[in-house]
Amino acid sequence: MSRHHLLALFDNFDEAEAAIVELRAGNIRGFNPDDLILKSPIEHPEVEGVLGNKPVHIQWFTLVGAILGGLLGFFLISGAQANFFAQIKGGKPIVPLPPNFVLTYEMFILGGVFITVLGFLICAGLPAKRSPLYSAKVSEDQIGILVSGDESAIAALKAIFSKHKALEIQEEAGK
């Protein structure tokens, strides 16, 4: 059965949230509540309560990036200093830890920042192709709910959107 996509636009978060609650509780055949995407012009953390628990994994990228950055920094410096092994060091350590800490610290941060951003791109699915159902109004002042479902579910989905005063409903028949 072919999948259909619907994008409903609302002019406030209250109506959009109410529509999401009803969509998730409605038990509509041919519609999986997890196939629901909210598009909004601003960050709206309150919506997470109604969308369900969706964990963020970026912190793991940060941890790995920072550790790798620090290790890379330390071993790069130490490796270079070890080149001077044959030279007379006058009793001073070949790999002096206190001064090396500074560069290790900088590389720790550099690795952390770079890999965090890489993690962001992966976790947020960016760069992304523009989805066919998109309205520039979403980046202005309207809130969009994008759903996909079987043909049989479309009428019920549209009814819920209309009940909650959707300003516009766009439809696209997909694969």
Place this chain on the structure above:
Amino acid sequence: MEKDIRENIAWAQINKDVLRSLEAPRPLYWVILLVALAMVGVGVGCEIYQYQTGIGVANMNNPHVWGLYIATFIFWIGMSHSGTLLSAILHLMHADWRKPIYRFAEAMTTFSLMTAGLFVMIHLGRLWQFYYSLPYPNERGLWPNFQSPLLWDAMAIFTYLSSSIIFLYVGMIPDLAICRDNMHPGWRKKLYSLLALGWEGTDRQWRNFRVTYLTVACFLIPLAVSVHSIVASDFAMSQQPGWHVTSFPPYFVAGALYSGCAAIISLFIILRYVFKFEEYMTLSILKKTSRLTFAIAMVWTYLNAVEFASVWYSHDEAAKDVLIQKATGTYAPFWWMMIFCGSVVPLMLAFKRFQANIPVLFAVSLLLNLGMWLERWMIVAPTFSHGYYPWAWDHDQWPSLVQWGIVFGSFGWFALLFMVFCKVFPSVSMYEVKEMVYHRSLALKNGETAEEGVH
């Protein structure tokens, strides 16, 4: 109580106002751009002359081997701390009033770091040997000295610059999507489409965006502190009189935040007028920025006093001599001017009537930055002129016009980059201003509901 922003501005209007700034600024914008270009011309001309003739034309010779270049380098590094303060520190403290002004502060960070980096190269004279300061072996297989603060500087500045660019860019992605959606086909639309990465404002994107922004902000704060501490180590880890002071790192960090805040006030006033941002860069926000600047000015004044006291009571005669030289010698007018601009002028910010008085604040902010530039010069020059060896003293060596020209040109370079940025990219964060308006209207609504309940 004055409002930071009107709660009834339509979101579509916010987009319209900010996007208009990309296309139709006031004529003063073009005047600033032309003046900046002329200043860059002077600087580039001086640099070409110095490059072709030799560093001698800068009149940098023993004992003044750093001259104005390194003093100005520290000034620009300091300026860069404004973005971190407004974006990262105030973001973590949930200070909503930063939202309309943090974007240009972040841009200031990036461009002042780029300007600072130039001075390290200009000061070398032999530009082609710049790579000696990078962690990369030379043609004889020798690595640079990893125990030198100068190498730490190179790494710290690279880390800070790249992280700041990333922070600026990531924070701008939702706004780039707005630009993409609203621009007519042309080079701008192509640029914004490319940079927006296909952002659509989905809940998944916002969720990850929030965590990323917060994480990078958390990294930037210790990074900013480390960068200026390392710059302070260029001085404090040496044995030169007047520089070997334990309080230098916090003193440098405070000075950096101070000059950054003062520059934010200057640019706030310029952008507010040039791009017609009166609705967003409000007097209430300017007042808060002035108060913050005043607080930091007092911290800087205190740390200055600590530095003088620690030199005076250290019984280190050479360091004491340098301090006396600063106050009474060749550099005395500049040193006292520094004290006046850095510690006396900001007292005006303590008065409510001046905290949102635009002409007064503009003049004050320029004087504060003059004081902060003089501070850096007064750290560098007096120690060189009056070091440990009396036969190496030179109180009369003066920077040549070439040095002054390059320093002058750097201000044009910064202004040019900054003004071009503000014309190509939104200098007010549209989505964060919308958040601010949304939260404010929500708070008002909740307040009204609670009041109705009481009645």
